[in-house]
Amino acid sequence: MGGIRRPRSTDHVRPGRPAFPAGRPRPTRGADVPVRMRARHRDEAHRAATPLELFFDLCFVVAVAQAGRQLAHALAEGHWGHGVSGYLMLFFAVWWAWMNFSWFSSAYDTDDPLYRVVTLVQMAGVLILAAGVPRAFVRSDFTVIWFGFLVMRLAMVAQWLRAALGSAGAERRTALCYALGVTVCQVGWLGLLVLPRADVPWVFLVVALLELAVPVLAERARQTTWHPHHIAERYGLFTIIVLGETVAAATLAVQAALDEHEELGSLLPIAAGGLLVVFCAYWIYFAVPIHLHLRSNRQAFVWGYGHYLVFASAAAVGAGIEIAVAQAFGKTRLSTAAAAACVTVPAALFMFTVWLIHSRHQKRGPAQQLVLPVSSVLVLVCTFAGRWAVLAAGLVASATVAVGVTLTARQGTALAE
Missing domain, CATH: 1.20.1410 (I/LWEQ domain)
Known part of the structure; x- marks a missing residue:
């Protein structure tokens, strides 16, 4: 026929085969339009940290500074056991929050408005956590830290659920396992608030091990495409x-x-x-x-x-x-x-x-x-x-x-x- 030719659609691409060449970033509809969250290619060329990721990292400066300051005060006063154990616990919270986001963003960063907003919510949670570090270190009161962690984890669960909606099969099971594991661990951290202070180290150790196990278990179904x-x-x-x-x-x-x-x-x-x-x-x-x-x-x-x-x-x-x-x-x-x-x-x-x-x-x-x-x-x-x-x-x-x-x-x- 002599009519105008239609653009080729990608709907004919068989499942499991990328619609775009490997090694190149998947095109999006622009930064102002939400897109479907799909895994990025592991062999994507010229992949570098984004300004949003750098901004996210800078928010952790406050938390790192608070943990270091409390460690210095405790050690200067001769409280070695309390200083070292408290520092290791609080630094784990800071490091783990950063690491959760970093590996997720390496596999699923879409940089669209919804992704940016959810990331900014996570950054707010980091600042809340940093504000609670002195209280947790001195009084073993983890209320503010737990709330900051809650804000970050709600955002992280939302990101994983969005990734699940944009995927299928083993990839979806991995995303859902992450969402479930993060939720269960966040509930486990409630033990820091409701149990006696003498039990805090044991609660921390158990839940921290559960946190470390979540990625290991989740990625058994399918490895995320971190770069x-x-x-x-x-x-x-x-x-x-x-x-x-x-x-x-x-x-x-x-x-x-x-x-x-x-x-x-x-x-x-x-x-x-x-x-x-x-x-x-x-x-x-x-x-x-x-x-x-x-x-x-x-x-x-x-x-x-x-x-x-x-x-x-x-x-x-x-x-x-x-x-x-x-x-x-x-x-x-x-x-x-x-x-x-x-x-x-x-x-x-x-x-x-x-x-x-x-x-x-x-x-x-x-x-x-x-x-x-x-x-x-x-x-x-x-x-x-x-x-x-x-x-x-x-x-x-x-x-x-x-x-x-x-x-x-x-x-x-x-x-x-």
């Missing part, structure tokens, strides 16, 4: 945010000490050493590309869950520097070694954990593999270096970077020859 390069970038950006908060906390501690005492002699070794530790932490983390290692959930679960210690230890370094500054001017009853341990222990833990879950997958040969484990032990030994402990730890971290760069360069030269 390796995108998720590696998301974790890297959050690492930068945590290290940035560490720098901010240390800077404020040094500034307060200078304003009060105007004495540089005691501050310079701590400030210089702390800065070297943070700068080297950045270098060590980003020394290797990790996205090539993340081939499936088998690698991703260990890598993703292990970052709880990476993030928590990085943030704790800032609290440790605060304590070291306070001890230098007699603002705490801690001994010099105890104050130094508040820096060296989390710094060593960061280095070892980064090697264990991150760097070792790209290292070649015994020499490269041993650099970070040996350095983490040497950083711990610096605890006993007296008033020079933090500076000594910074110098060890700097030597670690230098040795790592040298070995990598030699390996590259050997391969070229």
Whole structure:
């Protein structure tokens, strides 16, 4: 017929076959129109973090800062058990809320109005959680934190239900399992409010294990299509945010000490050493590309869950520097070694954990593999270096970077020859 030809429809595409070429983002109807939420392609090219994701991450700065500040106060007063346990519990809440959204967005980010609004609701929940951190830490009153978590989880369940509506078969079962698991765990956190305070650690441990089990169980039906390069970038950006908060906390501690005492002699070794530790932490983390290692959930679960210690230890370094500054001017009853341990222990833990879950997958040969484990032990030994402990730890971290760069360069030269 000589009439106008109709545009080709994609309705003829058989189920299971993408309507658009793999490796390219699925076209949408524009940012002003809600679209059907479908899984993004795992091999999508040029996938990067969005401005909304960066905004989401920045909201966690407040929560990380609150947790670090409370840890510093508790340790400075000598409450080691309460300080460490409280910090680990509260940081788990912060980290888990961030991680839930990050992996979901890697697989289902549509960036349409509905997705943005629901994400903004989650961000409001993060700020509520951050406001409840001091009350939970000091009084074991988790009411505000639970409510903030509730706001975030309602939004997260809504996102998973929307994903279920836009999918079928095993993919739908995965989304529904996530929605159900998140709901059940949120009810479980009520135990923090209704049970005696003595039971709080046990309630936390049980429900935290349930939270960790939800992704493992949900993805048995079908692995979500998270993007390796995108998720590696998301974790890297959050690492930068945590290290940035560490720098901010240390800077404020040094500034307060200078304003009060105007004495540089005691501050310079701590400030210089702390800065070297943070700068080297950045270098060590980003020394290797990790996205090539993340081939499936088998690698991703260990890598993703292990970052709880990476993030928590990085943030704790800032609290440790605060304590070291306070001890230098007699603002705490801690001994010099105890104050130094508040820096060296989390710094060593960061280095070892980064090697264990991150760097070792790209290292070649015994020499490269041993650099970070040996350095983490040497950083711990610096605890006993007296008033020079933090500076000594910074110098060890700097030597670690230098040795790592040298070995990598030699390996590259050997391969070229």
